[in-house]
Amino acid sequence: MNLESNGPEPQHSVSEADFVRLFARHELALRNYARLMLPDWNGVDDVLQDASITMWENRQQLQDESGFLPWGKVIVRHRCFNAIAKMRRDRLVLDKNVLELIASEEEAESESENLVSIQHSLADCLGKLPPQRRELVLAPYRGAGEVKTLAEQAGKTPNSLYKIIGRLRARLSRCVEEKLRLEIS
Structure with a gap:
């Protein structure tokens, strides 16, 4: 998903109040999703903070409430990959392909739910x-x-x-x- 928006604003984006409500509702799911990819909880707060800023700045991309969690997960995943790239010196960091597999399995589980x-x-x-x-x-x-x-x-x-x-x-x-x-x- 393109995080940069150069085109016109969607006609039916969620309001600022709805965005805050949706973020509060899904924060735990996004936090747990980040934890799946990060080796420990230390980086989760930083990643979630960066992701929340990106989501806020790009909230006009969100056209309805039902798409919030999948959209947020894409942004969190990208922020996790950025954080992991910074941690590459650590031997405990998982390969990007393994992380993609973990992320796709979690999404499949979510779809099953x-x-x-x-x-x-x-x-x-x-x-x-x-x-x-x-x-x-x-x-x-x-x-x-x-x-x-x-x-x-x-x-x-x-x-x-x-x-x-x-x-x-x-x-x-x-x-x-x-x-x-x-x-x-």
């Missing part, structure tokens, strides 16, 4: 549907011909059921998005 959160939200939202609607929305995933069978049982066309399924999916999507939004704030 996000997926679990989405799955829990979807299960909650599905649970709010009446049983018949829940069965209908799940029918396409049970196998070929399931929607057609349900349509015949209900005396409707498969196309009409697919339209209902589409509306139910949109409703579920809104419910999941709302749950995730509440989880973030």
Whole structure:
């Protein structure tokens, strides 16, 4: 990610107050992320301070709140690499490739946690549907011909059921998005 901004400012960047709130919320995660790459806690404070200054100076790059943590991690990673370059005399410093591997594994774990959160939200939202609607929305995933069978049982066309399924999916999507939004704030 380019930390220098020469182009126009994005139209929907987060406000200064939102930035401070987001930084406070994610500071521990950023601090732990830096610690993954640095050999001890001594450099973490310096790196996080430098990274926070860079984030503040480039906050206009952040277009929405959900992108804060990944964006912050990129900046912290670059600051860690800079700090490590200064420590190269120390034998305990890990190779940049190893650090990249550690960082990518942590990001994969974070994505996995996000997926679990989405799955829990979807299960909650599905649970709010009446049983018949829940069965209908799940029918396409049970196998070929399931929607057609349900349509015949209900005396409707498969196309009409697919339209209902589409509306139910949109409703579920809104419910999941709302749950995730509440989880973030």
